[in-house]
Amino acid sequence: MAISLDVLASFAPFNTLNHEYLIQVAEKAALRDVPKGTIIFKRGRPFPEKVYLVSGTVDLIDSAFQVNTINPASESRRSPLNITQPTQVSAVAKSDVTLLAVDSDFLDLVLAWSESSDEEVDISGVSLHDDNDWMSSLLQSPLFSRLPPANIRQLFIRFSGQKVQADEVVIKQGERGDYFYVLESGSATVIDPAGKILAALRPGNYFGEEALVGETTRNATVKMLTPGKVMRLNKEDFRELLQEPVLRYLTAEELRNRPADAPPYQIVDVRLPLERRLQAVPGSRNIPLNQLRNNVKNLDFNTVYVVTDDSGRRCDVATHLLSQAGFDCYILRDAESCYAGI
Numbered sequence: 015m016a017i018s019l020d021v022l023a024s025f026a027p028f029n030t031l032n033h034e035y036l037i038q039v040a041e042k043a044a045l046r047d048v049p050k051g052t053i054i055f056k057r058g059r060p061f062p063e064k065v066y067l068v069s070g071t072v073d074l075i076d077s078a079f080q081v082n083t084i085n086p087a088s089e090s091r092r093s094p095l096n097i098t099q100p101t102q103v104s105a106v107a108k109s110d111v112t113l114l115a116v117d118s119d120f121l122d123l124v125l126a127w128s129e130s131s132d133e134e135v136d137i138s139g140v141s142l143h144d145d146n147d148w149m150s151s152l153l154q155s156p157l158f159s160r161l162p163p164a165n166i167r168q169l170f171i172r173f174s175g176q177k178v179q180a181d182e183v184v185i186k187q188g189e190r191g192d193y194f195y196v197l198e199s200g201s202a203t204v205i206d207p208a209g210k211i212l213a214a215l216r217p218g219n220y221f222g223e224e225a226l227v228g229e230t231t232r233n234a235t236v237k238m239l240t241p242g243k244v245m246r247l248n249k250e251d252f253r254e255l256l257q258e259p260v261l262r263y264l265t266a267e268e269l270r271n272r273p274a275d276a277p278p279y280q281i282v283d284v285r286l287p288l289e290r291r292l293q294a295v296p297g298s299r300n301i302p303l304n305q306l307r308n309n310v311k312n313l314d315f316n317t318v319y320v321v322t323d324d325s326g327r328r329c330d331v332a333t334h335l336l337s338q339a340g341f342d343c344y345i346l347r348d349a350e351s352c353y354a355g356i
């Protein structure tokens with residue numbers, strides 16, 4: 015049975031969600047008819063769903079056998095019958111009742127998503143039914159718009175499609191990376207090890223490049239929010255078609271001999287401050303790699319960014335991230351020979 019958004023919004027915390035999230039919850043919520051006399055849940059037992067009363071009467075019975083009767087006129091029916099986990103009360107249907115049930119983990123995810131969107135994650139335009147042309151948004155991204163047409167043709171030949179379920183973990187933080195992904199349909203979230211939502215992904219967005227470029231483990235988990243489809247490319251194809259063509263190099267000599275009318279450049283060192291303490295290229299700006307994504311908004315599109323190669327594979331990842339964000343960037347070869355000055 016489908017649930018109307020008005021009914022959903024009469025319960026807390028759904029009343030705080032915007033229309034887009036309400037649709038997401040409505041897709042996942044279930045209306046359940048329960049006959050009189052049914053024990054809906056038992057005190058002290060974990061219960062995987064949050065349950066709300068839509069119609070009928072329910073008795074909530076606590077450990078002292080005190081009974082709190084809830085009906086649609088009760089103010090407290092706006093909250094879940096099982097507020098705490100595990101619950102402090104047992105719930106018994108005193109009449110035939112209709113319940114609204116929402117998976118607790120899913121509810122947490124949607125709430126976190128909606129809260130984080132107030133801060134930094136732009137989720138505008140993401141919806142369950144986002145039929146954006148994933149291919150055209152992919153091709154318009156700064157990274158892909160720089161690729162030679164022959165590479166793009168090859169990419170589409172070598173991509174393989176994979177259907178994914180809602181809640182499926184496509185990438186697990188800490189695992190080794192074998193594939194690069196593009197979201198063809200559906201929506202997904204990028205989640206850090208502490209469970210914080212870092213980004214919302216929509217069709218045409220790509221992910222999973224950092225572990226491949228840096229030859230490290232996955233730095234976040236990517237989990238589907240809805241069913242959908244991903245296109246994936248194996249590590250070798252990614253390297254040949256997407257990584258090598260994007261990385262560009264400069265030597266100190268080329269930097270010194272840049273024409274006077276060339277745009278200004280900024281040398282960037284993505285090592286940790288501790289690593290720079292002894293030696294660094296004079297005039298370089300320190301943006302440790304783990305802070306680069308958050309700092310791109312403070313960079314200038316009229317400046318050329320030159321990342322020093324003394325950070326090992328981190329400079330490749332940094333250059334890749336800067337290219338993705340649309341910056342003109344290079345790797346400075348043999349940066350260690352420039353510690354006395356360029």
Ligand SMILES: Nc1ncnc2c1ncn2[C@@H]1O[C@@H]2COP(=O)(O)O[C@H]2[C@H]1O
Pocket residue numbers: 185191204212213220221222223224225226231232233234235236307
């Ligand atoms: N802050 C972020 N915003 C968007 N995507 C991210 C963020 N952090 C990590 N990712 C993506 O999540 C992926 C996890 O696997 P990788 O480390 O291979 O590559 C990572 C990026 O593609």
